[in-house]
Amino acid sequence: MANDKVLGIDLGTTYSCMSIMEAGKPIVIPNSEGGRTTASVVAFTKEGERLVGSLAKRQAVTNPQRTIQSIKRKMGTSDKIKIDDKNYTPQEISSMILQKLKVDAEAYLGEKITRAVVTVPAYFNDAQRQATKDAGKIAGLEVMRIINEPTASALAYGIDKEQDATVLVYDLGGGTFDVSILTLGDGVFEVKSTAGNNHLGGDDFDQRVTDYLVEEFKKKEGIDLRSDPYAMQRLRDASENAKIELSQRQSTNINLPYITQDKSGPKFLNIDLTKSKLEQLIGDLVESTVGPVKQALSDAKLEAKDIDHVLLVGGSTRVPLVQETVKKLLGKEPDKGLNPDECVALGAGIQGAVLTGETKDIVLLDVTPLTLGIETLGGIATKLIERNTTIPTRKSQIFSTAADGQTSVEIHVVQGERALAKDNFTLGKFQLTGIPPAPRGIPQVEVTFDIDSNGIIHVSAKDLGTGNQQNISIKGDKKLSEEDIKKMMDAAKIFENEDKQKRDEIELHNQADTAVFTAEKMLKDSGDKLEPEDKTKVEESVAAVKKALADDNLDEIKKSMEALTEAVYAVTTKIYQKVQAEQAAQQQSAGAGTQPNPETKDDDNVVNADYKVKEE
Amino acid sequence: MNDAERSEEQTGEECTGISDTAYLSNQPDSTELDGQKRALAELNDRFLRLAADFENFKKRTARDREMITNMANERFAIDIIEVLDNFERAVKSDDAHLREGIVQIRQLLSSQLQRHGITPLDALNKPFNPAEHEAIAHVPSEEKEGIVVDEVARGYRMHDKVIRYAKVAVSKGNH
Numbered sequence: 086m087a088n089d090k091v092l093g094i095d096l097g098t099t100y101s102c103m104s105i106m107e108a109g110k111p112i113v114i115p116n117s118e119g120g121r122t123t124a125s126v127v128a129f130t131k132e133g134e135r136l137v138g139s140l141a142k143r144q145a146v147t148n149p150q151r152t153i154q155s156i157k158r159k160m161g162t163s164d165k166i167k168i169d170d171k172n173y174t175p176q177e178i179s180s181m182i183l184q185k186l187k188v189d190a191e192a193y194l195g196e197k198i199t200r201a202v203v204t205v206p207a208y209f210n211d212a213q214r215q216a217t218k219d220a221g222k223i224a225g226l227e228v229m230r231i232i233n234e235p236t237a238s239a240l241a242y243g244i245d246k247e248q249d250a251t252v253l254v255y256d257l258g259g260g261t262f263d264v265s266i267l268t269l270g271d272g273v274f275e276v277k278s279t280a281g282n283n284h285l286g287g288d289d290f291d292q293r294v295t296d297y298l299v300e301e302f303k304k305k306e307g308i309d310l311r312s313d314p315y316a317m318q319r320l321r322d323a324s325e326n327a328k329i330e331l332s333q334r335q336s337t338n339i340n341l342p343y344i345t346q347d348k349s350g351p352k353f354l355n356i357d358l359t360k361s362k363l364e365q366l367i368g369d370l371v372e373s374t375v376g377p378v379k380q381a382l383s384d385a386k387l388e389a390k391d392i393d394h395v396l397l398v399g400g401s402t403r404v405p406l407v408q409e410t411v412k413k414l415l416g417k418e419p420d421k422g423l424n425p426d427e428c429v430a431l432g433a434g435i436q437g438a439v440l441t442g443e444t445k446d447i448v449l450l451d452v453t454p455l456t457l458g459i460e461t462l463g464g465i466a467t468k469l470i471e472r473n474t475t476i477p478t479r480k481s482q483i484f485s486t487a488a489d490g491q492t493s494v495e496i497h498v499v500q501g502e503r504a505l506a507k508d509n510f511t512l513g514k515f516q517l518t519g520i521p522p523a524p525r526g527i528p529q530v531e532v533t534f535d536i537d538s539n540g541i542i543h544v545s546a547k548d549l550g551t552g553n554q555q556n557i558s559i560k561g562d563k564k565l566s567e568e569d570i571k572k573m574m575d576a577a578k579i580f581e582n583e584d585k586q587k588r589d590e591i592e593l594h595n596q597a598d599t600a601v602f603t604a605e606k607m608l609k610d611s612g613d614k615l616e617p618e619d620k621t622k623v624e625e626s627v628a629a630v631k632k633a634l635a636d637d638n639l640d641e642i643k644k645s646m647e648a649l650t651e652a653v654y655a656v657t658t659k660i661y662q663k664v665q666a667e668q669a670a671q672q673q674s675a676g677a678g679t680q681p682n683p684e685t686k687d688d689d690n691v692v693n694a695d696y697k698v699k700e701e
Numbered sequence: 702m703n704d705a706e707r708s709e710e711q712t713g714e715e716c717t718g719i720s721d722t723a724y725l726s727n728q729p730d731s732t733e734l735d736g737q738k739r740a741l742a743e744l745n746d747r748f749l750r751l752a753a754d755f756e757n758f759k760k761r762t763a764r765d766r767e768m769i770t771n772m773a774n775e776r777f778a779i780d781i782i783e784v785l786d787n788f789e790r791a792v793k794s795d796d797a798h799l800r801e802g803i804v805q806i807r808q809l810l811s812s813q814l815q816r817h818g819i820t821p822l823d824a825l826n827k828p829f830n831p832a833e834h835e836a837i838a839h840v841p842s843e844e845k846e847g848i849v850v851d852e853v854a855r856g857y858r859m860h861d862k863v864i865r866y867a868k869v870a871v872s873k874g875n876h
Contacts, residue, residue, distance in 0.1 A: 119862070131847075140831045140832060143831040143835040143836060144829070145836070146837060146871070147871045314837065314838050315838075315851075315853045318837045450753050473760070474757055474760075475752075475753040475756035475760070477746070477749050477750045477753050478750070478754070478757060537746070538749045
């Protein structure tokens with residue numbers, strides 16, 4: 086029984102969705118066609134085959150009498166659906182949808198599913214709830230609990246973890262609109278009021294866009310596309326896409342070449358639609374959701390200010406105008422982060438796990454609210470542990486010295502998302518001393534961050550050469566408030582570009598500095614092997630970079646550094662060629678193995694090698 | 702960086718340490734209990750770290766997957782850009798050869814799509830099949846009932862998956 090998972094099902098009017106708890110988190114299970122939602126459509130073909138989901142939807146036009154849509158509206162009634170000689174109850178039709186979900190979930194998970202939690206609208210009466218439960222039974226599912234859709238959303242958002250709260254759920258789907266107000270007390274949600282409109286949704290928005298496009302085209306070309314079913318099909322698809330795109334952009338282009346034709350030839354539809362035009366087109370529809378929200382508030386004897394959480398559910402709440410309207414009406418930013426099409430199903434999945442006690446086994450682990458790192462050359466904050474990393478965790482990285490003969494390093498531990506250490510919070514500082522003098526870049530200092538399960542950060546720095554070690558522990562009382570975190574995230578966003586630029590500048594400085602150092606070292610180590618003119622060239626290039634650095638001229642630094650790198654490459658290539666030739670000669674003289682390249686056997690090489698040996 | 706190794710080492714050390722002490726001091730009860738407690742704490746820490754590692758692994762995989770999905774289009778995009786290049790050439794060229802140009806560009810695009818496993822579905826005059834087709838009209842026709850008589854938009858398959866259903870008109874028969 087340990088593996089006996091409970092399926093969470095959002096049995097919707099137009100679409101259904103399912104989820105299951107996996108390793109402490111609810112996940113959506115895709116159906117056999119790969120869709121994360123399944124059309125709530127059932128069809129019986131003339132051949133007696135039963136189709137469910139998108140298959141049924143795509144054949145609806147050819148088979149309207151035997152295709153059943155929106156059966157949810159009939160749940161709890163004694164209506165029968167007659168197909169050929171057989172009468173089906175609404176729960177029997179619903180069970181076919183549930184059964185497809187069950188079978189697809191079993192295929193996906195590779196295990197039998199026998200239990201489920203199914204959601205229903207908060208306003209469903211006992212008969213409707215019983216019918217839903219029966220539908221599950223017919224499908225071979227024990228419905229462990231029927232829960233309210235708004236409650237499921239609240240669970241998905243984790244609101245049940247609070248002491249008490251008042252929640253307003255605004256659910257605008259494809260064809261239905263529901264508002265519910267819930268109160269949470271002692272871990273139990275209670276529905277205070279519900280309101281809505283059973284026939285309002287995103288499909289109405291699409292229709293408005295289509296109507297507008299038809300009118301615009303008529304004005305321009307004098308042709309009414311309504312009489313052309315093919316053109317209308319393309320228009321409807323384009324309208325929905327345009328609506329979706331305008332949730333992200335300020336304007337979109339509806340481009341339908343060869344939409345139709347008349348005696349003068351083919352006609353093209355090419356219309357720009359702005360976000361504000363869309364809002365004008367759907368404004369009254371969105372406005373019509375205000376009444377039910379007010380109604381729900383007054384039925385619950387509450388005011389907007391009493392609402393602690395506003396949840397937006399249903400795909401149509403992606404429309405910015407909807408979000409703004411809700412925000413203005415309630416004076417509150419809605420909770421965000423979950424896919425509005427999926428959050429009801431996710432909540433049902435959570436409820437399923439709660440019922441089986443599965444959630445008790447979950448280890449609740451904290452995450453780091455902000456990035457942790459240390460200050461490195463030039464004041465850059467180098468990240469070690471990224472924000473949102475689950476703790477306990479540990480990470481090490483090796484650093485080195487920035488100057489020749491440097492015998493100590495300062496470890497400045499910072500927390501935050503800004504690029505420069507000085508803009509982040511300082512958690513602590515300590516010195517690691519006693520590093521034996523060495524050229525820069527040679528000593529290896531291993532810095533380790535270890536955050537234990539209590540949130541205490543242990544930072545240690547170890548000189549790998551000597552084994553010397555220093556450390557610091559930063560206690561949890563330095564924990565940041567929600568507000569501090571928010572401030573930091575906001576600042577990081579505001580200064581994103583500026584920070585990146587500063588960081589790039591410092592990194593460029595550091596790179597140039599290193600390039601100069603490397604070049605000078607090479608001159609020192611193998612200057613005697615260089616042709617005099619090559620040597621001069623490198624020296625001149627080094628001087629140019631140094632001057633650019635002193636002038637702090639970024640373009641010049643970049644250019645001179647590239648020139649320097651080129652000069653150094655040219656020289657090092659020559660050195661390597663010489664070394665290789667030497668090695669070739671040595672190999673040959675030692676008679677070791679066969680030479681893969683016959684050319685190296687020729688006399689020139691031998692002479693060359695001889696010459697170099699003398700040179701050494 | 703190797704957490705598992707590190708804690709294993711520690712556990713090993715402490716276990717030997719404890720049993721030695723227990724032997725010498727001859728106070729097995731309390732020391733053994735202390736040892737057990739410590740061992741439990743060690744084990745719990747290892748467990749928590751493993752759980753956290755798993756969480757972080759999941760987060761990283763999700764991030765990687767997002768990046769892979771975003772970049773998966775790159776090669777495809779490069780091929781499509783080539784098609785756009787040719788359209789730009791066509792727009793600049795004279796009208797007389799426009800048709801010839803478009804026909805050739807269409808051929809190019811279609812072979813680019815094929816390179817990426819995208820192939821058209823044959824719908825016309827075949828029996829309607831909702832696994833490949835989406836019916837948008839049901840029309841009287843000389844054809845047998847249930848036969849696709851018109852294709853408004855062609856369907857496409859990418860490898861084995863139908864990525865766009867053919868939008869079709871289906872015959873009602875001629876009654």
